[in-house]
Amino acid sequence: MTTIYNFSAGPAVLPKEVLRQAASEMLDWQGSGMSVMEMSHRGPEFISIYRTAERDLRELLGVPDNYRILFMQGGGLSQNAVIPLNLVGRVQSNGQPATIDFVRTGSWSGKSIKEAARYANVNVAASAEANGYTAVPPQSAWQLTPGAAYLHLCTNETIDGVEIDFVPEVPGDVPIVADMSSHILSRAVDVSKYGLIFGGAQKNIGPAGVTVVIVRDDLIGHALPICPSAFDFKNVAENESMYNTPPTYGIYIAGLVFRWLKEQGGIAAMERKNIEKARLLYAALDADDFYQNRVAPAYRSRMNVPFYLRDESKNEAFLAGAKARGLLQLKGHKSVGGMRASIYNAMPIEGVQALVDYLNEFAER
Amino acid sequence: MTTIYNFSAGPAVLPKEVLRQAASEMLDWQGSGMSVMEMSHRGPEFISIYRTAERDLRELLGVPDNYRILFMQGGGLSQNAVIPLNLVGRVQSNGQPATIDFVRTGSWSGKSIKEAARYANVNVAASAEANGYTAVPPQSAWQLTPGAAYLHLCTNETIDGVEIDFVPEVPGDVPIVADMSSHILSRAVDVSKYGLIFGGAQKNIGPAGVTVVIVRDDLIGHALPICPSAFDFKNVAENESMYNTPPTYGIYIAGLVFRWLKEQGGIAAMERKNIEKARLLYAALDADDFYQNRVAPAYRSRMNVPFYLRDESKNEAFLAGAKARGLLQLKGHKSVGGMRASIYNAMPIEGVQALVDYLNEFAER
Known part of the structure; x- marks a missing residue:
């Protein structure tokens, strides 16, 4: 039989070892008599699955203690709305709409700009449109906004194949928000340089329907009143991602992928x-x-x-x-x-x- | 070995036949060489899984042609925000905030009221609080609002164990929105009497992380500008639930459950x-x-x-x-x-x- 190699951009190939284990315990997770799909998210079995996944991801990426890891629903596109809904309130105390800086390096940062414009002023600090999204504009040319709510980067453009492999210098305490959906866990990253890192699971983490958000403590608790409560980082963080029912099976698969990564070195x-x-x-x-x-x-x-x-x-x-x-x-x-x-x-x-x-x-x- | 019976309120028990099939084709769906988790949502394999699931659900519930079936992320709690974000704009043309009517029959309708208050006036047309959520207030006592954006009912309260087994009479063309999360597919329902029916999957449909929304065509296309684009019913409907990446594996399991239901009669x-x-x-x-x-x-x-x-x-x-x-x-x-x-x-x-x-x-x- 031909060996299959699946080059999908996402949902994408998963480790065979992970799929084999998921198949073997589909009807009975570790003698519990239940599939992971059938477990209450508040029961001891799933809580242990959740905490192991969280701890392994924290270890893999070296996430500092002052960052929370959230497992959310909605995907990367919805995070493009959820993030401004959570972050712009922090700098909006004077009643003026906040500004978000973007560097446009391809299709996904373009989508982020469009979505954020619903909730804030957007400033395209630099754009690679003129070069057809074939290079990241040099940092010296970025027109950043002092006091911006944050600087948004898509550090790997899935469609355009452009990767940002450096952490830019940002004046003041403007946090960097990085959409790492398609390269999270593929390379070392200094989490402490970012205010928030997020990634849809369906590339390097697990099945579609789970989104990982790694967010610094001080950026939590500023959600706008129009932010749906299920997407308020504060509610999610305070309830170990169980303010509402999380995508339990996807989190379980993600946890198996994290363990596989540890086993790989x-x-x-x-x-x-x-x-x-x-x-x-x-x-x-x-x-x-x-x-x-x-x-x-x-x-x-x-x-x-x-x-x-x-x-x-x-x-x-x-x-x-x-x-x-x-x-x-x-x-x-x-x-x-x-x-x-x-x-x-x-x-x-x-x-x-x-x-x-x-x-x-x-x-x- | 003891036979296990799992009485979880959700995530909840799934048919053994469904779990067995999912296990058996975890590494290779129907000779494709891929797990369903690894398939592009835009590829022919997943599209066929999606369309079969949609068709079977439509058949099971007798969903009329002028209703769309959407498979969304976010869960029931987020729908409590997503629904007003999509529906109140329809009656808001005069610039006045819309009113949403609620009948409070327990914990879940209570949560819906709190969430909707972010986006509209809420009118509690009747409440069972005084009887400790042990009975539905008689329809004659419901104080409905003429011209309301919609009437929201939780037709089965998962926590309180209260079920509404009738369709109320509503004056004018005020649509009824029914949260059927915990009893959808358990009983016959005349979909045509409702404007919108929704349900988180994790009770009677499949794994957590999928939410089914059945919505009448004329209620689509009125989203407020602050509605995240991934949750705008119009975007979801026009793209067969693939405006963003849907929770593909959960939809696949839901599809297996729908087929099982058909086989059960x-x-x-x-x-x-x-x-x-x-x-x-x-x-x-x-x-x-x-x-x-x-x-x-x-x-x-x-x-x-x-x-x-x-x-x-x-x-x-x-x-x-x-x-x-x-x-x-x-x-x-x-x-x-x-x-x-x-x-x-x-x-x-x-x-x-x-x-x-x-x-x-x-x-x-």
């Missing part, structure tokens, strides 16, 4: 593998004029690798041939076309090698 | 079983002075049966003895104490019989 070990996987794939794309990745090398994402066939009339043949070899979900996002290989933590190097082999063979044909 | 067959289960349990509670259910018989829920031991000093012994027999999660909600047996669709009559046997034996001891 943690973030440092994953980052080494991810560097190698990305090197291998970009080298193959650059080596052959048949393919093109348009992102400047310094900003190329290690996780999401969009590329184009110079002769786009061969797209369908390329995808059909890939599928026949078990290389799945390589079609690019509908908004940009072309191809995209997402090579998250759970994608083994053998999968990248199989893709590279296919890239070479298809170009030769 | 549909809602009519389930309702017959549910009537019998409830009859059996309430008869046991009423027969022995040792136990007490405080709800007036006409309003007793078929799904959630709260009860008290007259001698509450025996609570711990009761729960310990139940657990030893495999009768799990019988502790009442922390806000009301006592016991609660939730006997959803997936609870077989054998489970209710086992509980009744234990009730009798414990009382005799």
Whole structure:
């Protein structure tokens, strides 16, 4: 049977070991007689699952004690509203609408700008639109707002394949909010440099429907009155993500992924593998004029690798041939076309090698 | 081995057949080489899962063509905000804040009132507070508001065990919004009498993290500007619940539950079983002075049966003895104490019989 390698941008490939364990205890979690799906979120079994997941994630990312980890519903797009609803009130005491700074590096930061404009003034401090989202604008050109509610960055643009690998200098105490949805847990990160980090689970964490929010204590407790109570960070934080019923099964799978990451050697070990996987794939794309990745090398994402066939009339043949070899979900996002290989933590190097082999063979044909 | 019966109020028991199938295809859904968790929500595999689930639910509940079925994130508590954010704009054209009518029949309608007050005037048209939430106030006493945005009812109060088994007469074209979270799919319902029906999945539908919203076409498209775009019914409806990434695995499990319900004979067959289960349990509670259910018989829920031991000093012994027999999660909600047996669709009559046997034996001891 063909080995399947799934390059979906999300929901995405999960570690086989995690899926095997989930299957084996689907009807009876550790002798409880219940599926995790059937457990009260307030019972001792699920509480232990939750706390283990929280502790493992804290350990993996080195989350300081003055940050809360929240497991929320809604996804990344809803966080684009939930975050301003929670954070702009902190700087709004004079009755003037707050300002949020954005650096526009692609599709997702664009969506964030549009959503935040419902709740605050938005200032696009810099935009990569002019270069077609192929490079992050130099920091020296960012027009930041003194006293802004926060600076929002999408540190990995899933669609455009642009990754920000530095932490910018921000004057004053303006917190940085980072949408790390598509590269969280793929590389070391100094959490203490950020006010808030968030990520939809469906790339590097687990199934769709869980969103992880890591937020500094002092940013909690400023929700606007129009913020739905289920999305008020204060309610979520004070109730261990159980102010309302959390997505329990998704949290359980996320917890299995966290344990798998620890068994793999943690973030440092994953980052080494991810560097190698990305090197291998970009080298193959650059080596052959048949393919093109348009992102400047310094900003190329290690996780999401969009590329184009110079002769786009061969797209369908390329995808059909890939599928026949078990290389799945390589079609690019509908908004940009072309191809995209997402090579998250759970994608083994053998999968990248199989893709590279296919890239070479298809170009030769 | 002891047979386990799980009386959790939610997340709650699921059909064993559903869990078995989910386990068996966890690593490879129908030869696709992927887990359902790993599929792009925009790929043909998941689209087919989604459409089958939607069609089966439509068939089970007899949802008319002029209603959309949305599968959303956020849960019941967040719908308490999302619904006013979507519906009050329809009647707000004169710039005056809209009014929402509520009938307060217990804890959940109370929460809905509190949440809606962020976005509209709320009018408590009737309240069962004076009778301790043991009966629905008679319709003749409801003080409804002409031109209200809608009338909100919680047709089954999970904590208080009160069920509304009639559709009220509402003057004018004021739509009825029904929170059916804990009894959806347990009984026949004439969807056409409602403007909107919603339910968190984690009782009778599937795992926590999915919320089903059934909404009449003319109520879509009136979201307030402050409504997050991911929760705007128009965006969700126009994109088959895929405006943002939906909780794909939860929708898949819900789909398996819908198919199971069809195999069981549909809602009519389930309702017959549910009537019998409830009859059996309430008869046991009423027969022995040792136990007490405080709800007036006409309003007793078929799904959630709260009860008290007259001698509450025996609570711990009761729960310990139940657990030893495999009768799990019988502790009442922390806000009301006592016991609660939730006997959803997936609870077989054998489970209710086992509980009744234990009730009798414990009382005799």
